[in-house]
Amino acid sequence: MSATQEVDVVIVGxxxxxxxxxxxxxxxxKRVVMLEQDxxxxxxxSAINQARVHNGYHYPRSVTTAIRSRANYRRFVADFAxxxxxxxxxxxxxxxxxxxxxxxxxxxxxxxxxxxxPVDDPGHLVDLRHVAGIWQVDEAVFNADVLRGMLGHRLAxxxxxxxxxxxxxxxxxxxxxxxxxTADGSAVRAxxxxxxxxxxxxxxxxxxxxRFLYELAEIAIVDVPPGFADVxxxxxDGAFFSCIPHPASGGHSLSHVRFTPHVAxxxxxxxWGSEHQPPASRFELMVRASAPLAPWVADVRHRESVxxxxxxxxxxxxxDARPIIVHRGVDSPVVSILGSKLDxxxxxxxxxxTSLS
Amino acid sequence: xxxxxPVVSANAFVSLxxxxxxxxDIELAAMSTALQERYPMHELVVTVRSEAPGPPRLPSxxxxxxxPPADDRVRLAAALDRCLGDIxxxxxxxxxxxxxxxQAAALVGTGEEAVYExxxxxxxxxxxxxxxxxxxxxSRAVGVSAPPxxxxxxCNREVLLGLLAHxxxxxxxxxxxxxxxxxxxxLPTASASAEGRSPLRWRLAALLAGSAAPxxxxxxxxxxxxxxxxxxxxxxxxxxxxxxxxxxxxxxSLQMAxxxxxxxxxxxxxxxxxxxxxxxGRERPLYRVRTxxxxxxxxxxxxxxxxxxxxxxxx
Numbered sequence: 001m002s003a004t005q006e007v008d009v010v011i012v013g014x015x016x017x018x019x020x021x022x023x024x025x026x027x028x029x030k031r032v033v034m035l036e037q038d039x040x041x042x043x044x045x046s047a048i049n050q051a052r053v054h055n056g057y058h059y060p061r062s063v064t065t066a067i068r069s070r071a072n073y074r075r076f077v078a079d080f081a082x083x084x085x086x087x088x089x090x091x092x093x094x095x096x097x098x099x100x101x102x103x104x105x106x107x108x109x110x111x112x113x114x115x116x117x118p119v120d121d122p123g124h125l126v127d128l129r130h131v132a133g134i135w136q137v138d139e140a141v142f143n144a145d146v147l148r149g150m151l152g153h154r155l156a157x158x159x160x161x162x163x164x165x166x167x168x169x170x171x172x173x174x175x176x177x178x179x180x181x182t183a184d185g186s187a188v189r190a191x192x193x194x195x196x197x198x199x200x201x202x203x204x205x206x207x208x209x210x211r212f213l214y215e216l217a218e219i220a221i222v223d224v225p226p227g228f229a230d231v232x233x234x235x236x237d238g239a240f241f242s243c244i245p246h247p248a249s250g251g252h253s254l255s256h257v258r259f260t261p262h263v264a265x266x267x268x269x270x271x272w273g274s275e276h277q278p279p280a281s282r283f284e285l286m287v288r289a290s291a292p293l294a295p296w297v298a299d300v301r302h303r304e305s306v307x308x309x310x311x312x313x314x315x316x317x318x319x320d321a322r323p324i325i326v327h328r329g330v331d332s333p334v335v336s337i338l339g340s341k342l343d344x345x346x347x348x349x350x351x352x353x354t355s356l357s
Numbered sequence: 358x359x360x361x362x363p364v365v366s367a368n369a370f371v372s373l374x375x376x377x378x379x380x381x382d383i384e385l386a387a388m389s390t391a392l393q394e395r396y397p398m399h400e401l402v403v404t405v406r407s408e409a410p411g412p413p414r415l416p417s418x419x420x421x422x423x424x425p426p427a428d429d430r431v432r433l434a435a436a437l438d439r440c441l442g443d444i445x446x447x448x449x450x451x452x453x454x455x456x457x458x459x460q461a462a463a464l465v466g467t468g469e470e471a472v473y474e475x476x477x478x479x480x481x482x483x484x485x486x487x488x489x490x491x492x493x494x495x496s497r498a499v500g501v502s503a504p505p506x507x508x509x510x511x512c513n514r515e516v517l518l519g520l521l522a523h524x525x526x527x528x529x530x531x532x533x534x535x536x537x538x539x540x541x542x543x544l545p546t547a548s549a550s551a552e553g554r555s556p557l558r559w560r561l562a563a564l565l566a567g568s569a570a571p572x573x574x575x576x577x578x579x580x581x582x583x584x585x586x587x588x589x590x591x592x593x594x595x596x597x598x599x600x601x602x603x604x605x606x607x608x609x610s611l612q613m614a615x616x617x618x619x620x621x622x623x624x625x626x627x628x629x630x631x632x633x634x635x636x637x638g639r640e641r642p643l644y645r646v647r648t649x650x651x652x653x654x655x656x657x658x659x660x661x662x663x664x665x666x667x668x669x670x671x672x
Contacts, residue, residue, distance in 0.1 A: 061514070063398060068660075069662075101518070
């Protein structure tokens, strides 16, 4: 049995929120220990996603999220320039059952300060019988492998102690401190524990995390037909789809709002372990639902699907916002953080800076 | 002083929609103040009757002017086309006060799909019929309930999208939640605005745009007129056979006048629908935006996208 180590901050989970949170805390002079069950950082949801760096276009029903995405986008693209690619990106609004009209989308972009450029040959990209409007936009994608390397380097420079392959099993509050026990029998104690495990927020005993729903999400990695290698197309707003470059695989990611989520459930019934086999792919359904809007999607070829567990924030009555949700009990040293979009991580850093100072 | 209506959520985004004469910065100043206090995320979307509005100064103000000059229904539709909010409140700057606006927003924010205003003043006879019948007709035509009231004050985004999907959205303004099949709640009000918000001609336009029932009435009137003519013809033949001569300018004139009245009504109803079909068939845009200006910024631009209900410092 190892001795209990005492530090200022323990961070559980080394996704991008955990890593940049750890770097920020270390910059403020805190002694930080980071625990990650995977053998590498950014191994789960931070890497298994569409690889979109949100510039704000995606949130016409939540101006706050869009504005912050817009503000953080520039910083992210500058900070991680080597990890970022800039495809020829398009956003389209479906003619039927969209939750946003073209006029609303154009005005929204004006309010947020997002550029929209007319498309010369829209019929090449979408079927205009089903699409009411399409614009060329400025939105990047990131290479998760390059990002992992850059963040690993910065983490090493900033000074937090990173323990990879170390699963945090339980948290126990002892007085003003919280003690995190790991699977290898060691323990770390601190006056502040940040639970940044996203899809595993309730995976630790005693974490006191809020009850979320979780879902298994499928991203299909595909090869697109010739002439579309640089195209990133997103059709909105509702049960529609996107097919955008996925730099880490060299292909495109295809996801559909209706078919990407598979199993959903609460923490107690959800299959946490990696030993569980994913369900059958819904790639064919994604293509069938997407091709009427963009006929070229019918010709994409399926390479593989990647799977991630995502926490679903509580249903919001008013909007489509994706805020970073912070949950902490009264006087509890344990804080659960449900991250938002990748580039919104700077908002967490800012919040940490304010809350820790 | 703002009364204590429930604040729905700090993140609720309210769109206030209005038609103003010339200077929305003055006409909507009180509304803007009340909104800033209650809903940090909000916008004011305004179409002005003036052709040359000044630059907007109120925060989050978006001002349109149209060309050629349109009527207020089209102006309102143009503003609604551009709303970004989750709660949409329609105000009449000349009549409404901020309290009623906040109350309507709070009702939609607490789950109502749409809020109509109901005038509390007693009324009867033709006025009452005019206020009640069009909405009731629409409800019967489309199989949903509609309130016998004066006009829509507020709705949520889903209801608005239902309206905007309709090619006759400007004409449906007086009764759109009924047409789109959404629920509603009545908000009693003693203000004169309930009467002014949706005049009789708006409601008649909504009836004709939202329902084909008047065409059925035209069919019924046509059949009745034909039967009456048949009976009258038989009467003339019988009298001619029995008495040899059919007499009476008075009865003949009355018969002709009555028939022409019925036929004119039938023709008027058919002509109205044919007019609407031709108008739609020509696919002219509902309006053209002459000027389009937005005030420099939304409030809360610097607010972090972090929800931390506790808000106190960490260890």
